[in-house]
Every structure is written in structure tokens, then in C-alpha cells.
Amino acid sequence: EAQVTQNPRYLITVTGKKLTVTCSQNMNHEYMSWYRQDPGLGLRQIYYSMNVEVTDKGDVPEGYKVSRKEKRNFPLILESPSPNQTSLYFCASKTRDRGIGLEKLFFGSGTQLSVL
Amino acid sequence: QQQVKQSPQSLIVQKGGISIINCAYENTAFDYFPWYQQFPGKGPALLIAIRPDVSEKKEGRFTISFNKSAKQFSLHIMDSQPGDSATYFCAARGYYGGSQGNLIFGKGTKLSVKP
Numbered sequence: 401e402a403q404v405t406q407n408p409r410y411l412i413t414v415t416g417k418k419l420t421v422t423c424s425q426n427m428n429h430e431y432m433s434w435y436r437q438d439p440g441l442g443l444r445q446i447y448y449s450m451n452v453e454v455t456d457k458g459d460v461p462e463g464y465k466v467s468r469k470e471k472r473n474f475p476l477i478l479e480s481p482s483p484n485q486t487s488l489y490f491c492a493s494k495t496r497d498r499g500i501g502l503e504k505l506f507f508g509s510g511t512q513l514s515v516l
Numbered sequence: 517q518q519q520v521k522q523s524p525q526s527l528i529v530q531k532g533g534i535s536i537i538n539c540a541y542e543n544t545a546f547d548y549f550p551w552y553q554q555f556p557g558k559g560p561a562l563l564i565a566i567r568p569d570v571s572e573k574k575e576g577r578f579t580i581s582f583n584k585s586a587k588q589f590s591l592h593i594m595d596s597q598p599g600d601s602a603t604y605f606c607a608a609r610g611y612y613g614g615s616q617g618n619l620i621f622g623k624g625t626k627l628s629v630k631p
Contacts, residue, residue: 404559433618440525442623443560443605458618490559503548503609505619507559 402427406491406508413481414516421476421511423491429506431494432474433458434466436487437510443490449474481515488512520608522622529629535593537625539606542587546608550619551580551591554603563604564591596629603627 404425413419425432433448435458445458449468463485465477474493478485491508521540529535539549550565566573566580566589573580579592593600606622 435621440623442522443621445618448618492559504562505550505552505560507561509557509559 402506404491404493404506404508406489406511408511409509410512412514412516415482416480419478419481419513421478421489421491421513423474423476423508424472425474425491425493425506426472427493427495427506428471429493429495430471432468433492433505434464434474434476435490435492436460437490438487446476446489478513481513483515486513486515520606520620520622522606522625524625525623526626527628529596529627531596531598531629531631533596533629535591535596535600535627535629537591537604537606537627538588539590539608539622540586540588541608543608543610544587545610548609549580549582549589550607550609551578552605552607552621554605554624556602560605593627596627598629598631601627601629 407422430451434446435443437443444460446464447458447466449455452471455466455468468474489511492505494503494505523538551563552560553563554560564575564578566582568584571582577594582589603624603626605624607619609619
């Protein structure tokens, strides 16, 4: 089954304790991205990757790191989490649209992070 | 301008009624306009999408109306059902500057369809 898998589903941590949220896709997609979803603010992009070893900042990258060493994996790293990073996080992937068809972004099921 | 403005923030509709959600954008470099549907506890999923050379696209009970001159697009859900209760996000994609074709999402509309 084509899917984007995120782990963990729920995470409670304390300020300053480094954490990693994993993301893996089995569709051989080149493009992967991380979003955070907050009430009233919608989906905001944190980082994205156009391909292996290529990453770039989205709209809200402060306090986050990513890496793309393999095509299927795109972990999100919070080196020193703070309470304002409490949010619902989504990983997503898609093929790069060559300008012909309509593209589809596949989302994971989300990770609810609470930073105390 | 990279914003996509979505309204209303929440919407309550009776079963069988028409749900209408509106979005507006400013950047004429956007070339693709999808709508995503999100159920509680799930990630968003593509519902329907349109390119700006088309004024309307219909898939079942869901229709996108696109007004290029006004830079607006809307989602219409005909014969709304309780199972349509979800959060809906409009989005726009642009290959301008360094955006690399990322989607910019509206803030979402929480739809509740009452039986």
C-alpha cells in the first residue's frame, strides 16, 4: 500500500530535550516536506526536499533541522524543543509534476508533539 | 504576495444543503489549485484540483469554480452529508522565485454537516 509513515504518533517531551520524528515513504517520491498544523493557522511548511541531499527552508524553519540521506526517509529534528513547538506535525511526499498532470501530495497520519 | 486567504473559518450546513468555501490569492504565478480534505486524526488528502485554464471542475458532488480575473476559487459541495464533516484546505502552487513548486495552504475551514 502506498503510504507515508510517521513515528511516533504522539510525543510528550520537555524543553531542551532533543528529539527526532521519523518519516518514510514507499512511493519512490523525489519531493518530501514537513508541515506543522496549528489551530487558526492552517498548514505551514517547515522544510522541504526536492531530492536526496537537497533540502530547503519553508515558511517556518526556525528551531528545526532535517536531513535527506536516502530517498525514502526525511526525519525532522528538534535539537532543543521549546513550548512554542507544541503542534501537530505532518510529513508529505509527491512526485515532481513535470507540468502536465495534476500532482498529489500524500500526507502521513501526523505526530502530535507536546513540549512541556 | 504568497498568501492564500480562505473563508469562512467554520461552516455549519444542514444535510442536503450546499456547502461553499472560498479562497482568494494575489500571486498570478500560481499554476495549480488543489483542495485537501482532512478528517479528525488523519492527514489531509487530495479531494479535487484545477488548473487556471479551466473555469470549473466537477467530481461527483464536489465542484471547484475558478475565476482567474478575480483571483478567486471556491469549493462547492452539493447535497452535503454528515460524512463530509471535515476540515477543508485550499492551496495554490507557484514556481516563482525560489518556491520550487511548493503548495501554499489556506488556513482551513471546519465544515459540520448536521443530520
